[in-house]
Amino acid sequence: MRLSALVLVVLQFMASTHVKAESNDVTLTQAFADDNYGLYQRKVLEAVFSATPEYGEAQISLHPHPMSQSRQVVSLLKGDAHIMWSVTNAEREKLLTPIKFPLLKGLAGYRVLVIAKDAQHNFPHALSTDELKTRTLVQGNDWPDLHVLKSNGFNAAGEEWSLWFTSMYTMVEKGIVDGFPRNVNEVKTDLIRHADKPVTIDKNHLLIYPNYEYFFVHPDNSALAKRIRIGLSRLIENGTLETLFNKFESHKFALTLADDPRRARHLLQNHSLPYVLDYARWDLEKEKAIKALLAE
Structure with a gap:
């Protein structure tokens, strides 16, 4: 009886291990924010899984612990999570497998300056790029954008992550820095959350550099990477992704800022990225985007 019981326990353990190995359930990392932050990316991932039923059903769960971007990378490498999204x-790209598809149409590389409400005179339209480099700026300490700014000669300092970037906005409010270059996709939501602070969007300038927001997976998880690529290609082809993108008011506002002809455009190089995508605006370059996804 004891031997039979032991065999039964072993068989049950093996069965549970097999189920776990075959499971399509995935864990997505999350940043220090509420559930609305990253909602678009989660909706895209859900649509990707729905568009690839031949791979089986999949459930997405958020990692229980919010993390900085650098910790999210570690979490994927350790196997504590399966997918993250970031610039x-x-x-x-050396540590993880990138899904080289710019979820935000390349708009992650379009930055407006958040400044104090009484500081617009410090940012006249005629301000040259070299003059703009003399202004003090702040970025997240582990954001790739900090290196972009510094390598282009900007006077930028890194700040530790804080909930909804409160420390960055406080630095602008108190005049510790002149400005906070903020992603055009996220600035509107930020300002709503920091409505109690006397800060606003500079009216005259736009920083532009190649900058793409991708999904990332563990380098050994080629099956998951393939499923995401196939799913994205199908969503582009049938128009679902464009519809999903346009459901977010922040995205519409971002395009308004990015395409504003009145803003002085300061073109920067991204020395951390050895390539430029010719399909970043995948709504305008559908065939190129699909071809690139399926060729990886």
Whole structure:
């Protein structure tokens, strides 16, 4: 009886291990924010899984612990999570497998300056790029954008992550820095959350550099990477992804800022990224985007 019981326990353990190995359930990392932050990326991932039923059903769960971007990378490498999304750079692409599709149409590389409400006179339209480099700026300490700014000669300092970037906005409010270059996709939501602070968007300038926000997976998880690529290609082809993108008011606002002809455009190089995508605006370059995804 004891031997039979032992065999039964072993068989049950093996069965549970097999189920776990075959499971399509995935864990997505999350940043220090509420559930609305990254909602678009989660909706895209859900649509990807729905568009690839031949791979089986999949459930997405958020990692229980919010993390900085650098900790999210570690979490994927340790196997504590399966997918993260963030702006890419050469280092992250060496450590993880990037799904080279700019979820935000390349708009992650379009930055407006958040400044104090009484400081617009410090940012006249005629301000040259070299003059703009003399202004003090702040970025997240582990954001690839900090290296972009510094390598282009900007006076930028890194700040530790804080909930909803409160420390960065406080630095602008108190005049510790002149400005906070903020992603055009996220600035509107930020300002709503920091409505109690006397800060606003500079009216005259736009920083532009190659900068793409990708999904990343563990380098050994080629099956998951393939499923995401196939799913994205199908969502582009049938128009679902464009519809999903346009459901977010922040995205519409971002395009308004990015395409504003009145803003002075300051073109920067991204020394952390050895390539430029010709399909970043995948709504305008559908065939190129699909071809690139399926060729990886």
